[in-house]
Amino acid sequence: MIVKNEEANLQKCLKSVQNIVNEMIVMDTGSTDRTVEIAQSFGAQVPYFKWCDNFSTARNAALKYVTGDWILVLDADETLEPKIIPQIRQIMNDENALVINFIRHEIGAAQSPYSLVCRLFRNHPKLYFNRPYHTLIDDSAIKLIKEESHWKVIDIPAIGILHYGYQPEFIKALDKYERARKAMEGFWKQNPHDSYVCSKLGALYLQIGQTEKGLKLLKQGLKANTADFKVIYELHYSLGNAYVKQQKIEQAVKHYQKAIAQPILPQLKLGAYNNLGGLLQAVGDIQNAKKAYEFTINIDPNFATGYYNLGMLLKEMGNLPEAVKAYQKAISINPEYAAAYQNLAVVFFKLGYLAESQEAFKQAIILHEIQNPEQAEKLRQGLKELGMLE
Structure with missing residues (x-):
């Protein structure tokens, strides 16, 4: 691994592998906190690299x-x-295994909580990283397999890594967006037809509000890509997101459907199914929206957002008892789901369960106070006006 000022995270990371790996190489790139000390306490070799x-x-x-x-x-x-x-x-005991891919759980990423990552590979002299950001060994692996056809890339359809870096506090603290933009723009200028960097940089532009730049890059990536289904999925998925921002629903639906059609692991399609459901619900196609949400929870029974969205749809359909079950399931998976508590309270109120409604509202306020104080105050004032809160 490579690190800089990671004292808050490093111990948890190294503890997860300390009884599994034979050696730890923690390349420090200029830490000024306790990062080096923590790494050395785990017996890691800590060389220095000038960033x-x-x-x-x-x-x-x-x-x-x-x-x-x-x-x-x-x-x-x-x-x-x-x-x-x-x-x-x-x-690893397979003598022809070269690269092992597995699923990474993106903690805090409600829309697309899973990605397929290559993080385990043979120590082969012809395998190396490229690209300045979102680094990969994929290109060198493909080249090696063409030269020596006995090598295999193996996908494990199971969660292998838990990733906490896309939670809002991590992104804010590390200024990831700006760092990523600078690194990828430099690479893209030299490699304008690299569909992978078009996908990542285009999606980043959408996140920082530069929708037109994002659209242009994502379309360019589709023109350049003819082989990698994972990249094609991401391009179509991000294009769907871009057209949603522009309120071009028909185009958004088309791209989400094309993303879903790609022959990749079902877990990787959760974002497209979920967003497609939201669009269909918005235009009144309730039954197909329901199917889309049900797909998400069939793919991943622990997808709290899927249950929450299903609850919202069931509430809209007037099926309040089933909406309660969906919200409660979302909360059981994610006990800090403030919006699920708030909407559960609304349904309880409509059903006449006033004590249960009041308790759910109180819990929603507690969670909103932590996550979104403005929303907490708004909810508190609304309940006072209804006489449900002193």
Whole structure:
């Protein structure tokens, strides 16, 4: 791994692998906190690398210190999921296995909570990272497989990494958007037809409000891409998001449907199914919206957002008892789901369960106070006007 000022996260990360790996290489790029001390306390080798605004260069420098047969790559805001270890070890015994991909759970990412990542690969001299941001070994792996056809890339359809870096407080603290934009723009100017960077940079432009720039780049990525289904999915998914921002519903639906049609793991399609459901609900296609939400929870029974959206739809349909069940399921998965508590309270109120409604509203206010104080105050005032809160 490569790190800088990660004292808040590093211990949790290294603890998740300390009884699994044979050696730890923690490449420091200029920490001024306790990062180096924490890494060394786990027995890690901590070389120094002078930062040069290129993640691939730093990661490739770290590879030079590795002595083991296999390399696991983690970031400080990630942990390894122990349940996947038996599967990993079994595949590593395959003498033709070159790269092992598994699912990363994006904690805090309500819309697209899963991604497929390549983080475990053989210590092979022809495998290396490229791209300055969102670094990959994929290109070198593809090239090697063309040269030596016995090698295999194996996907494990199970969660292998928990990633906390997309929670709002992490993004704000690390200024990820700005750092990512600068790194990717430099690479894109030299590689304008790289569909992967078009996908990532285009999606980033949407996040920071530059929708037209994002649209242009995403369309360019589709023209350039003819092979990688994961990238094609992301391009169509982001185009759907862009057209939603522009209120062009028909185009958005088309791109979400094209994203869903890609032959990739179902878990990776949750965002497209969920957003498609929202669009269909907005235009009154209730039955197909319901199917889309049901797809999400069939794919992932722990997808709290799917249950919440299903609850909203059931409430709109007038099926209040089933809406209660959906909200309660969302809350059981995510006990800090303020909006689910608030809407559960509304349904309880409509059903005449006033005590239950009042209790759910109180819990919603407590959670909103932490997550969105303005919303908490708005809800509190509304309840006072109704006489439900003193």
